[in-house]
Amino acid sequence: MNIVLIVIYAVFGVAALLTLWRIAVGPSILDRAVAADVLLTEVMCVLGADMAINHHTRSLPAMLIIAAVGVFGSIAIARFVARRDGDDR
Template sequence: MSIFGLAVTILAGIMFGIGAIGAVWRIIVGPSILDRALAADVLLAISMCAIGAEMAVNHHTDTLIVLLVLAMFAVLGSIAIARFMAKEDDS
């Protein structure tokens, strides 16, 4: 890997880390359940992007199943929160 590739990889890792810390902070501090749900979705998206970037850098697809499972949990979690909030609004 060239020095440019290493620099880009380190920069991407730092950016993913900062985004993940911000999402975890919003999950902890978020004033409403929707803020926390959105932050959890963002954290899952950051995790999926980081895994995808790692696969691209190392030229493998060994963790593709992990990526797919995370995507499934993100979709199912969003649907569950939407249904929960819809039932809460009806009351």
């Protein structure tokens, strides 16, 4: 295994663990939402690094779905928080 892959997996692994910790601890729903977006971005970065290193595009549909889930999830959480705070629009 290439040393670059080991470094990439180690860095993203530590970042994912820290992000999961932020999702579990919170303290607010917005902190958890931002951490979830960061985790989705980290997954996309790992898939992108795999595509670049192995010279393929098989992961592209998964990346597109992950991006869509992130955007729609953020919108849903923002609307939920806005309604909960009494800012109905």
